[in-house]
Amino acid sequence: MSRRPSATLLSAVVLILSIALQQQLAMAAPQVAGQPARTLADATATQDQQFAPAFQAVEKWIGEKAFPGAVLAVGQHGKLLVLKAFGKMTYDPDADVMPRDAIFDLASCSKVAGCTTAAAILYDRKQLDLDAPVVKYLPEFNGTPGHEEVLVRHLLSHSSGIRSQAGPLWKQTTERAAMMKLLYALPLASKPGEKAQYSDYNMMLMGEIVHRISGLPLDRFLAKNAFGPLGMKDTGYNPPPKRIRRIAPTEQDNVLRHTLLRGVVHDEHAFVMGGVSGNAGLFSTARDLAIFSQMYLNGGTYRGKRIIAAETIKLFMQRQSIPPDTTRALGWDTPTSGSFPGELASPHAIIHTGYTGTSIYIDPEREAFIILLSNRVYPTRNNNLIFKARPAIYTAILTILDQMNP
Numbered sequence: 317m318s319r320r321p322s323a324t325l326l327s328a329v330v331l332i333l334s335i336a337l338q339q340q341l342a343m344a345a346p347q348v349a350g351q352p353a354r355t356l357a358d359a360t361a362t363q364d365q366q367f368a369p370a371f372q373a374v375e376k377w378i379g380e381k382a383f384p385g386a387v388l389a390v391g392q393h394g395k396l397l398v399l400k401a402f403g404k405m406t407y408d409p410d411a412d413v414m415p416r417d418a419i420f421d422l423a424s425c426s427k428v429a430g431c432t433t434a435a436a437i438l439y440d441r442k443q444l445d446l447d448a449p450v451v452k453y454l455p456e457f458n459g460t461p462g463h464e465e466v467l468v469r470h471l472l473s474h475s476s477g478i479r480s481q482a483g484p485l486w487k488q489t490t491e492r493a494a495m496m497k498l499l500y501a502l503p504l505a506s507k508p509g510e511k512a513q514y515s516d517y518n519m520m521l522m523g524e525i526v527h528r529i530s531g532l533p534l535d536r537f538l539a540k541n542a543f544g545p546l547g548m549k550d551t552g553y554n555p556p557p558k559r560i561r562r563i564a565p566t567e568q569d570n571v572l573r574h575t576l577l578r579g580v581v582h583d584e585h586a587f588v589m590g591g592v593s594g595n596a597g598l599f600s601t602a603r604d605l606a607i608f609s610q611m612y613l614n615g616g617t618y619r620g621k622r623i624i625a626a627e628t629i630k631l632f633m634q635r636q637s638i639p640p641d642t643t644r645a646l647g648w649d650t651p652t653s654g655s656f657p658g659e660l661a662s663p664h665a666i667i668h669t670g671y672t673g674t675s676i677y678i679d680p681e682r683e684a685f686i687i688l689l690s691n692r693v694y695p696t697r698n699n700n701l702i703f704k705a706r707p708a709i710y711t712a713i714l715t716i717l718d719q720m721n722p
Contacts, residue, residue: 329348353392382701383690385414387601392684426598432647479505486584516595523594548604609685658711
């Protein structure tokens, strides 16, 4: 007569198998959603010793006039390891020293810190369908051949195919309403989803979708649902005049504004849009972006506040499959050979740059982030040394982080 195993033994076997399965899943899955919800702890006391080679790299590029000044923030494992300012606000002999709380025009980093964040929040709330046609939210976008095939996902992955054949829209109008009308009628240069081609126009449309769904302009939506709850007190669009001394000047604009830009958005499209646009317009500090980056590493939470669901963070960080060779995630880009963070960058990191000299790197594998903010366009955008400076600086930092965590 066979003996039946006891209930206690069966329970033990099930428990062991369950634990083993969970361990296997944890090893296979991306780590971002499983990270503990850390609040950044200040660990900058030893930054000058630990990160001396990286700091020397920044100083070297200031000496070569890649940019007049910069602020660097580095975090790992829930600790703010670096928050340091370098150089000055401008190249003038009597220029103010760059402060650690300097406010920078983020340029296209606004696309991810601003518009993409808003899109993720609305997706969480089931108000935004990534695979819905854009015309569902923007009826004015209908009427141009092929526009009915453009999906929200195509905007976020820069694969919509829309192009301007008559040059930048800001050269065609100086009014927001007229610019939106031109934007809605842009023709397709390629079939939606066929080709990845980075374009401001995708995120300008995305910013308007946020407005239509939420009933709030992009700046007010983000202040209420992201920057306010996160405590990012120096982040926003159209910064108030009282902060002008802390704002790094950008370019001497002799084409559109005919003045030195300081506290006024550098990007011409965003300027015509009133300073608030899905493609640019956001101003922020390295400290605020460190909080933002830690929220991503925490899987969407910070200080006990849920901003974005962990599953949504994971979704938006994934490289898209269409077109097949794209490096784009949703809103974000991902590293590849030759990209700005250098050859040590994790292929699972998310990255973005801004034309004014800003950059963000968030690495779930290392559980780290790097923020480098500079005003490289001062006094002119013709200075392109930033494209050599960034890989050198990021490689120096990633080397140190890997030595600290062998």
